[in-house]
Amino acid sequence: MISFSQNATVSNIEEALGQIQEPPNVVRVPVNLRYGGTFGITGALAQFLATWSRSDESAELKLYGNAADADATSALAQEPHGICALYFAKTLAGPTGQQLDVRQALERSVPRILAMQDEQYRDTMGSRGVFLGCFARAKNEFLSPLYATPKRGALLSRSQYVAMTTRAISSISPTAAYQIGDENLAQISHLVFELFKNTDEHGMTDPGGKLYSRNVRGVLFKHIALQHHVPTVGRPASGFGAAMAFVSRVLESKRKFAGEDGKLHATAQTPFIEINVFDTGLGLAKRFSGRDQLEGISVDDEVDIVKRCFQLHETSKEGVDGGSGLTAVLQVLKHLKAFLSLRTGRVHLYQDFSSARAGTIFEPKxxxxxxxxxxxxxxxxxxxxxxxxQA
Structure with missing residues (x-):
């Protein structure tokens, strides 16, 4: 059985991928994730759950804890990773092994889905964040904050994505939205638009062009407040890899201010905003190479394909509404000292824009x-x- 703890990290998910074919192919996910599923955890778990579900006809999800079945499923259905787990599960077992109705359990997530559709951003998930999840074949698959009409390809305009992104970030942290500023929020929303557009165009169908019966496309906005000069408490674990190095560098570089004792002190916490755009479709390398399998493609070639995919978002039009190209967005990420990671196929890539040496072209590690x-x-x-x- 594959069990994720509340402290699940990127490394844990990578390890679990190698265990999917090992019997019994049962998965357990916690009700809550430490740090609220930040640093790409929510998207990576959704990807894992889709991979697991497509590998097994029974794909059993087992609930944690000793609580009543209704309480356990209701609690799990309040968070993005929990909704995804219930959605991708083909069978469901309670804490003691009793079989439960998956469809009935998934219905407990309906209030969250309706909040997404009604743009009640603060009610889209239990922890501090905004989740917009488009679940294939669901009644509310094409959410109004993302789509103009309920059909594939009918996304809202870039300018409407600016309004959505601003509202979403403001709903979780008005202070962070103010600090980021209108101009940078507009550029961030442009990236959200381009990446989500890619999920709509390329993340919905299998190699034969058929729509997946179980598939999710999502956007997650999270607010993270991390403490300064604390080696363990209040900071992510080492399993977050490059993201941890980025966070530590940012925390240690914060400007210090004179306190009442005459000594220099950093502010108690530094706020971060995470934006996670994900899908559980075919993956970039398969989609853009036209292959059903990745065998025969080296990892280096796969990276090259991914880099070309990322560059496909470029456009010659000027302005945010018409598109100013990925280069302009990368310049904004450089200006904001941001961190970008991408998990797809057999590669996990990242680019850290916080260092003075960071460039403004896509050169992932x-x-x-x-x-x-x-x-x-x-x-x-x-x-x-x-x-x-940025201070």
Missing amino acids: HWNPSSKQMEEIAGASYSIVIPAS
Whole structure:
């Protein structure tokens, strides 16, 4: 059985991918995730769950705890990763092994889905954040904050994505939205638009062009407040890899202010905003190489394909509404000292824009340099972490 704890990290998910075919193919996910599923965890878990579900006809999800079945399923259905777990599960077992109705359990997530559709952003998830999840074949698959009409390809305009992104970030942290500023929020929303547009165009169908029966496309906005000068408490674990190095560098570089004791002190916490755009479709390399399988494609070639995919978002039009190209967005990420990671296929890539040496072109590094080839995973997940305050 594959069990994720509340402290699940990127490394834990990578390890679990290698265990999917090992019997019994049962998965347990916690009701809550430490740090609220930040640093790409929510998207990566959704990718894992899709990979697991497509590998097994029974794909059993087992609930944690000793609580009543109704309480356990209701609590799980309040968070993005929990909704995804219930959605991708084909069978469901209670804490003691009793069989439960998956469809009935999933109905407990309906209030969250309706909040997404009605743009009640603060009610879209239990912890501090905004989740917009488009679940294939669901009644409310095409959410109004993302789509103009309920059909594939009918996304809202870039200018409407600016309004959506601003409202979403403001709903979780008005201060962070103010610190980021209108101009940068507009550029961030442009990236959200381009990446979500990619999920709509390329993340919904299998190799034969048929719509997946179980598939999710999502956008997650999270607010993270991390403490300064604390080695363990209040900071992510080492399993977050490059993201942890980025966060630590940002925290240590914060400007210090004179306190009443005459000594210099950093502010108690630094706020970050994470934007996670993900899908559980075919994955970038398969989609853009036209292959059903990745066998025969080296990891280096896969990275090259991914880089070309990312560059496909470029446009010659000027202005946010018409599109100013990915280069302009990368310049904004550089200005904001942001961190970008991408998990797709067999690669996990990242780019840190916080250092003085960081460029403004897409030159990603491997998340784990000693093991460049990862277990294959469904879809693609982009995580962008931005320090809200630049001081």
